[in-house]
Amino acid sequence: MELLSKIATNDGHGENSAFFDGWKAYDSDPYHPTNNPNGVIQMGLAENQLSFDLVQEWVKKNPKASICTSDGSNGFKDIAIFQDYHGLPEFRNAVARFMEKVRGNRVRFDPARIVMSGGATGAQETLAFCLADPGDALLVPAPYYPGNDRDLTWRTGIQLLPVICHSSNDFKITRQALETAYKKAQDSNIKVKGLLLNNPSNPLGTVLDRDTLTESLKFTNDKKIHLICDEIYSATVFARPNFISIAEILQENADCDRDLIHIVYSLSKDLGFPGFRVGIIYSYNDSVVNCARKMSSFGLVSTQTQHLIASMLSDDVFVDRFLSESAKRLGQRHKILSRGLSQVGIGSLKSNAGLYCWMDLRRLLKGPTFESEIELWRMIINDVKINVSPGASFHCSEPGWFRVCFANMDDETVMVALNRIHKFVIQTKGSSSDGINRKQYGRSKLEISLSFRRLDEIMMAPHKMSPHSPMSSPLVRART
């Protein structure tokens, strides 16, 4: 008899993939400005560490938000024994309100539809359990976040089918691509239960426009399948076009079937709190709300954390300031990175959200193959000593694209990374002004004639110093 189950012994967790080599390289040789200046810089971690000073200031000023301070400890008992899976009412209200603010108050969220989960990881899995049976499929536009494979399929037994997107139109999702993917499933006798959109997109960093969202809604309605929108990066939008939530599209299309619409959210990216495990499912379908709520027993948010979050997010002044300041800092960081890259002729997809750039390294490939991509990636890890994520790990259909994160480190580290990249590119392909084909960047509209001096000026511009690189903390050894 097999000792353990198939699930326990297969690779469904996704961690045996070759892409974890980057993590391993980083773990065994992590960069530190003084202790290990030649170590591997972690740019494969999509975390938002740019605005912690604002949060810490708030926490210091609001001791009542903690049940461990003299101001807050009279609530200790009630919080510690509360395990109702509806969650603390003030928590649900505060989260609903926060989600509304992030969408410019253009939509209303009903706190009674807010369901907790163990991070967005737990939310995705729970929705998969609710909407599909083993063997069923969800369509997912590629490139997509690799964790989806584990979160949606590992224990649920469902499968993910990619909707292919191309760089020729900036990886936009077309109706054609959706129909093609759907038909392919049908031809293989696979039942498609839904479409999963990630908006803003990981790894692209772009927001979905009104047309794409409306088209997706129509598509799913026509096929009578579910539409799951993972809006985990909704408050990381730092430039136009504005973020449009599926909630807004629903308002504009009153005749569509609301029972098919579900939103996944979390505080891990927008606020930078992955450790607190605050995942949210918001469904317009009553049965799904009820079922997901019962399932939330498997991953409730600690009431200590619910209490803190409820306090923090109901402080309107703080929230407004945080949202605008965080977006500003993300925008600045994005600019520094994308311009720094373009200086050596490295383009990236024009993006206005997320914690990363979708870098175009096609011209550095030996050939337009995934083998070349892996080779280049190994070189970047071993020689340039930067951990980035290769496009293949995101199921990208074209080789040569890499995701590089910019919000999980301080200013100095970004400079160090850019310097290393500059050196590497200059060594392998010559200087930035030679042999670059502008047409390669299409609609990316990059400026590539920025001098080093200008870059330094941007870096020294007066703004709050970002927190130090996470590696100075003995606590942190985070994953994805």
Next chain:
Amino acid sequence: MLSTKVTCKSHGQDSSYFLGWQEYEKNPFDPVHNPSGIIQMGLAENQLSFDLLESWIARNQENDWFNKKGGSIFRELALFQDYHGLPEFKKVLAEYMSEIRQNKVKFDTNKLVLTAGATSANETLMFCLAEPGDAFLIPTPYYPGFDRDLKWRTGVEIVPIQTSSSNNFKITKSALENAYQQAQNLHLKVKGLFITNPSNPLGTSLSLEELNLLITFSINKNIHIVSDEIYSGTVFDSPRFVSILEALDPRISTRVHIVSSLSKDLGLPGFRIGLIYSNNETLISAATKMSSFGLISSQSQFLMSKILSDKRFIGKYVMENRKRLKNRRKMLVLGLEKSGIKCLESNAGLFCWVDMRPLLDSETFEAEMELWMKMVREFGLNVSPGSSCHCSEPGWFRVCFANMARETLELSVKRIRALVDSKLGINVKKYRLKKPHFTTSRPAQDLKLIQLQKNKITEKFEGMSAAAAGNTILCRRVMLLRR
């Protein structure tokens, strides 16, 4: 349009016992505002020692931690999502687990997986140990939440190991064999035994002999043993708690797995602190990855690391908590005894397993339901009927004693007295139960009862997926936040 998991009833919350919960929520007891409301006695929570925790908090202000580290601790915690868990928390958690086992067992942090509550731990173990359609054998009566936690999303089946009051609900070799045979008859592959030790709802802990019986059985059948030891910190009387890890035979060391939590002994269910412990490296590796679906908030890991590392405090807490639990139990047992109601002899848990057979109109589960409705509606007591715990005999009820004020417990004892008085006084006298066994002087009727139960076993099992999982699940959804 939705999955079968949504439309099936395996979450167990559609049972008629939901009525008791609803009744309670409509009319909750409050000593000042609603003194004639329903007293919640179906909630296995430990609220007896909060004052100790509160004074610890008062002495150990978070501000101190905050200032010491110059304000950076918050950020580090907010970013910490490593599924291996906060090292300092794991270390003291392992030490605490050892301490409540009188240090007869040493816990290795590398064999520990942190999960969001025991609920998550139990489900994760099922995902790791069994395929959909495989079965685990579980002694009755058992915690109704298992019907959801072990079966719902995993597709695993539960086959009951029947126990009886005739030997104080102890697990026998023949009961184990019968259950195994039952599974075979149903073409289910048995993957393991699932025990709760100390038992919910019985409140008893297993002896070394009983543990050896289970281990021998599991070695013979080549199956796993999962021991949910969530109540290990609530053992307040002899015999001392013996963890299955103490009885471990090398032949089965990679097939024994422990689950525990801080929800019962420390009374902190809101923080969602659970764990899996096993010598099986592959299991630990898989379960650790699965814990991504339900990690413990780093904020709570940090707080607990502070509390558990204060060894002096924890030592005092454990002793005092035990004392209070013992006293509370005594209060309930003696109070019931005065009304002629007996409780199963128990040394642990937050509840008594109460014998209300004398109050039944007939030895049937229908009569049990009637009695239960009477208790809820007429006497304002929400207790858990034995059938919700899959007990094989009608008339037993789980009554919690640690989730209320002393005065409330006294009142509930009075109400039970009134209930007894309202029934024919004759019944009570007739059932003069002798210690330690609860045999009656009517063997023929006992046999009839046993036959009835035997017939019911198959029906009960087939209906189990859709059946009552009852009150206790709902008891895990707590009453409204008190202000």
